[in-house]
Structures are given as C-alpha cells and as structure tokens.
Amino acid sequence: MRISEVAKAAGVSLPTIHYYTREGLLFPSLKTAHNMAYYSPDCVEDIRLIKEFQSKRFLPLSVIKLILQAKRDGQDVKHVSEMESVLGDIFQPMPDETQSESISLAELISVSGLSETDVNELIAMGVIIASETENGPVFDGIETRIAQIAKRLLTFGLKPADFEIYQQYMEIVRSEFKTIHEIIHHLPNHEVIPLRELFKLASDFKGCLATRIYRQEARHLQEHS
Incomplete structure (x- = not known):
C-alpha cells in the first residue's frame, strides 16, 4: 500500500x-x-x-x-x-490523577500552590520530573498530583530538603523494577508467566513489607515512650 x-x-x-x-x-x-x-x-x-x-x-x-x-x-x-x-x-490514571494534558511550569505552580523555588528544588531532586519540549518543560498528571501532595506535606512544616529521603526510595523502586525484569526475561518459561498476577503479587508484597515496618516502628515508639 x-x-x-x-x-x-x-x-x-x-x-x-x-x-x-x-x-x-x-x-x-x-x-x-x-x-x-x-x-x-x-x-x-x-x-x-x-x-x-x-x-x-x-x-x-x-x-x-x-x-x-x-x-x-x-x-x-x-x-x-x-x-x-x-x-x-x-x-492507567490514578483516582486523583484527573489531568490528561501536560501543563506548563506556570500552570503547575498555579494548580499545586507550590512556589517556583519549591518546584525547582523538587525537580532538582527528581521528586518532580519535567518533560522537555520545544515550548519548554511540561508536566503530566502524575507530576501534578505529586506536586499537590508535596504542597500538603509542606503545610505541615516539612521543607523541600526533607524530601531527599524519597530519592533513596525511588532508586530502590527503580532497581527493583530492573532486577525483576531481568530475572523474568531470563527464565526459560518467561513467555507464559502471568505478568498481571506477578505485578499484583509484587505490589502486595511491597505493601505488606511496608505495613510490617510501620507496625514495628510504632511498637518501638510505644515501648520507648
């Protein structure tokens, strides 16, 4: 044709x-x-x-x-x-990720309530990620939602520098994704593995581990209070 x-x-x-x-x-x-x-x-x-x-x-x-x-x-x-x-x-957009179109830096500042300084600091950390276009940086729905949550956390007294801990978290998640992908790709039966079930199990596994840690730390605080 x-x-x-x-x-x-x-x-x-x-x-x-x-x-x-x-x-x-x-x-x-x-x-x-x-x-x-x-x-x-x-x-x-x-x-x-x-x-x-x-x-x-x-x-x-x-x-x-x-x-x-x-x-x-x-x-x-x-x-x-x-x-x-x-x-x-x-x-798939998250429940609160209602924005479908990418927005500019000025629009992100407006809808999130963050200052330009705060946004730039979070971008420098990699907490918020901009997509570069010929018209300048733009931000999709997930970045907007992250910015809005960050603003709420800042109202409790946190500072942008306090988000550095999440840099470590993101690197761990990125490493996990790459490692799991490599493991699966090299399995002899990787083409018949139920990926949807695997993805859900991995998410549930991480959720259980996180909940257990929070419970352990809560007990630890109680024991030493």
Whole structure:
C-alpha cells in the first residue's frame, strides 16, 4: 500500500505515519526511492492499535513500541496480551490523577500552590520530573498530583530538603523494577508467566513489607515512650 492509501484506510494524516515510522512503530515493507515507500496492509491494524493504546490505555509511544515489537517477534499471543494488560494498569490514571494534558511550569505552580523555588528544588531532586519540549518543560498528571501532595506535606512544616529521603526510595523502586525484569526475561518459561498476577503479587508484597515496618516502628515508639 502507498502511504496515502494507508493514511486513508487508517484515518490518520501523512505526517502521523511519517512520525510513527521515524519512531520505529511502523516499517515500510518496500522502499523504492528516497521519498517513495510501500507499506504492508498490516500497518493499518498497527495504527489502529497505536491509537487505541494511546486513547484507552494512556500508553506512551515508547511503551507501545515494546508491545508491537513483541507481536512482530512472534511472541506468544497470551504473553503479549499480558503485557498489554499490565502496562495498561501501570499507565492507567490514578483516582486523583484527573489531568490528561501536560501543563506548563506556570500552570503547575498555579494548580499545586507550590512556589517556583519549591518546584525547582523538587525537580532538582527528581521528586518532580519535567518533560522537555520545544515550548519548554511540561508536566503530566502524575507530576501534578505529586506536586499537590508535596504542597500538603509542606503545610505541615516539612521543607523541600526533607524530601531527599524519597530519592533513596525511588532508586530502590527503580532497581527493583530492573532486577525483576531481568530475572523474568531470563527464565526459560518467561513467555507464559502471568505478568498481571506477578505485578499484583509484587505490589502486595511491597505493601505488606511496608505495613510490617510501620507496625514495628510504632511498637518501638510505644515501648520507648
């Protein structure tokens, strides 16, 4: 199919297809010239999936690329479905994460109530993360929610510097994710592991450990009060 035929069949613009191709989500099956290429009819279905993953599961293109690559690699259909489900859960907006569009620094300051100094200090720590665009830094729903919670904590007397402890927490969580991924990826039966169940069990496991620690520390405080 010519690119114009793919665009018409999928209901998207030519720049969209060019963008997906540059990002490695679509691949021309035959390139006849510098500015002429033919695409497999499968690309129409891939585009449909990309749009669905974006609108219904809120997945970024980098994550959608992983799913499409797994399909193209011929991975087990059930395993790919598990990937879609787990990644959909991870990127599903949290109950209080109502913002769908990214906002500017000025808007983040306005909706969170934080000062620009506080925001910049939290950004420097990595507690709040900005996405760089040609129009400057922007912040998605999860960053806005973190900023709002941080503001509430600051009203109790905490200072931005007190959030440094969460830098260690984030590194532990990041290390956990990478370690678990590596372990699973190298298991001989990794393509048939129920990822959704594994993800839930890991979350429950961490929750139990955290609750146990808080209980232990609460008893410790009582014993020494």
